[in-house]
Amino acid sequence: MVTRAGAGAAVAATAVVALLSAALALYGPPLDSVLERTFSLRKVHSVKDMENTLQLVRNIIPPLSSTTHKGQDGRIGVVGGCQEYTGAPYFAAISALKVGADLSHVFCASAAAPVIKAYSPELIVHPVLDSPNAVHEVEKWLPRLHALVVGPGLGRDDALLRNVQGILEASKARDIPVVIDADGLWLVAQQPALIQGYQKAVLTPNHMEFSRLYDAVLRGPVDSDDRHGSVLRLSRALGNVTVVQKGERDILSNGQQVLVCSQEGSSRRCGGQGDLLSGSLGVLVHWALLAGPEKTNGSSPLLVAAFGACSLTRQCNHQAFQKHGRSTTTSDMIAEVGAAFSKLFET
Ligand SMILES: NC(=O)C1=CN([C@@H]2O[C@H](COP(=O)(O)OP(=O)(O)OC[C@H]3O[C@@H](n4cnc5c(N)ncnc54)[C@H](O)[C@@H]3O)[C@@H](O)[C@H]2O)[C@@H](O)CC1
Numbered sequence: 001m002v003t004r005a006g007a008g009a010a011v012a013a014t015a016v017v018a019l020l021s022a023a024l025a026l027y028g029p030p031l032d033s034v035l036e037r038t039f040s041l042r043k044v045h046s047v048k049d050m051e052n053t054l055q056l057v058r059n060i061i062p063p064l065s066s067t068t069h070k071g072q073d074g075r076i077g078v079v080g081g082c083q084e085y086t087g088a089p090y091f092a093a094i095s096a097l098k099v100g101a102d103l104s105h106v107f108c109a110s111a112a113a114p115v116i117k118a119y120s121p122e123l124i125v126h127p128v129l130d131s132p133n134a135v136h137e138v139e140k141w142l143p144r145l146h147a148l149v150v151g152p153g154l155g156r157d158d159a160l161l162r163n164v165q166g167i168l169e170a171s172k173a174r175d176i177p178v179v180i181d182a183d184g185l186w187l188v189a190q191q192p193a194l195i196q197g198y199q200k201a202v203l204t205p206n207h208m209e210f211s212r213l214y215d216a217v218l219r220g221p222v223d224s225d226d227r228h229g230s231v232l233r234l235s236r237a238l239g240n241v242t243v244v245q246k247g248e249r250d251i252l253s254n255g256q257q258v259l260v261c262s263q264e265g266s267s268r269r270c271g272g273q274g275d276l277l278s279g280s281l282g283v284l285v286h287w288a289l290l291a292g293p294e295k296t297n298g299s300s301p302l303l304v305a306a307f308g309a310c311s312l313t314r315q316c317n318h319q320a321f322q323k324h325g326r327s328t329t330t331s332d333m334i335a336e337v338g339a340a341f342s343k344l345f346e347t
C-alpha cells in the first residue's frame with residue numbers, strides 16, 4: 001500500500017467513503033443530503049478513507065492455497081471482439097488472468113477469434129458471437145462462469161448487439177455478475193431496460209460513454225460541474241446499478257454511496273487502459289460477491305471491487321509510465337499487474 005510503503009504524497013489516492021447504512025430505502029435519501037455528507041466527510045477523512053477502502057479490497061482477495069483447484073479463483077468470460085477490434089477483448093481477458101482468475105474465455109465474432117488466439121495461448125476463444133446460435137452457444141458456458149465482461153471491442157453491428165442482448169438476458173436469468181463496458185454501454189444506452197435494477201451489474205463508462213448513457217436515461221445533458229451528483233443520479237435512475245465513471249478521478253456510485261479513486265496514474269492516455277480495468281473488475285466482482293458484505297464491512301461488495309480495479313489500473317499506469325514514459329502502451333501496463341497488485345493489496 002502506497003502510504004504505508006512511504007511513498008506518501010507521491011501517490012495521491014483518495015476515497016470518499018460510505019455515507020449511508022444498508023438500511024437506506026431503495027432510492028435512498030435526497031441527493032443533496034448524500035452529496036453534502038460525502039463532501040464534508042471527505043474533507044476530514046480522505047486519506048484514512050482511502051486506506052480503509054483499500055483494506056476492504058484486501059479483505060475480499062482469496063488467499064492462495066495448495067488446496068484450491070483450477071477454476072475456484074475465477075472463471076471469467078469476455079463478450080467482445082469483432083473484425084475491427086481484437087486488442088480490447090484480449091486486454092480484458094488477459095488482465096483477468098493476470099489479476100488471478102484461473103480461466104479466461106473470450107466469446108467473439110468469428111473473424112476475431114484466430115487473431116485473439118494468436119495473441120495468447122492462455123485464453124480460451126470461442127468464435128460464436130456472429131453465429132445464428134450465438135446466445136445458445138454462450139449460454140451453455142454460463143453455468144461454468146463466475147462473471148462476464150460485456151463489450152470490449154464488440155463494435156456496433158446490429159446483429160452482434162442483438163446476440164449480446166440475448167446473452168445479457170440469459171446471464172441475468174442465472175444471476176451472473178456482469179461488467180458492462182465500451183460497446184456494451186452503447187447497447188445499454190439504446191435499451192436501459194436491459195440492466196435496469198440488476199444488482200449484479202457494474203457499468204464502466206469513459207467520458208463519452210457516460211454522457212451518452214446519462215442523456216439516454218435522464219433525458220438531459222450531464223452537468224459537467226457536478227460529476228459526483230451526475231454519477232449518483234445515473235445509478236439511482238438505473239435502479240442502483242453500480243456506475244464507475246472513469247476520468248482524471250474515477251467516480252463510483254451505487255446510488256447510495258459515492259467513492260472517488262484518485263490513485264496516482266500518469267498523463268499517458270493510450271487506448272486499452274479501460275479494457276484492463278473491466279477485465280480486472282470481472283475477477284474482483286466475483287471475489288467480492290463470494291466474500292460477502294461481512295468482509296466489506298457493510299459496504300457494497302461491487303463498489304469495493306470497482307474501487308480495487310480502478311486503483312489497480314491507475315497503479316499499473318503509474319508503474320509502466322515510470323519505465324516507458326511517453327511510449328507506454330497497455331501491454332506495458334499489463335506487464336505491471338503483478339507488481340501493482342502486490343504493492344496495493346499484498347502488504
Ligand atoms: N486495441 C483495441 O482493440 C481497442 C479497442 N477499443 C474499442 O474501441 C471501441 C470504441 O471505444 P471508444 O472508447 O473509442 O468509444 P467511443 O466511440 O464512444 O468514443 C469515445 C471517444 O471519446 C473521446 N474521449 C475519451 N475521453 C474523453 C474526455 N475525457 N473528453 C472528451 N472526449 C473524450 C475519445 O477520444 C473517443 O473519441 C470499443 O469497442 C472499445 O472497446 C478500445 O478499447 C481501445 C483499444
Ligand SMILES: Nc1ncnc2c1ncn2[C@@H]1O[C@H](COP(=O)(O)OP(=O)(O)OP(=O)(O)O)[C@@H](O)[C@H]1O
Nearest residue numbers: 206246247248250265271272273274275277313314
Ligand atoms: N485524466 C486522467 N488522469 C488519470 N487517469 C485517467 C485519466 N483519464 C482516465 N484515466 C484512467 O485510465 C483508465 C481508463 O480510462 P479511460 O477513460 O481511458 O477508459 P476508456 O476510454 O474506456 O479506455 P479504452 O481505450 O480501453 O477504451 C481508468 O483507470 C482511468 O482511471
Ligand SMILES: [Mg+2]
Nearest residue numbers: 182206274275
Ligand atoms: Mg473503453
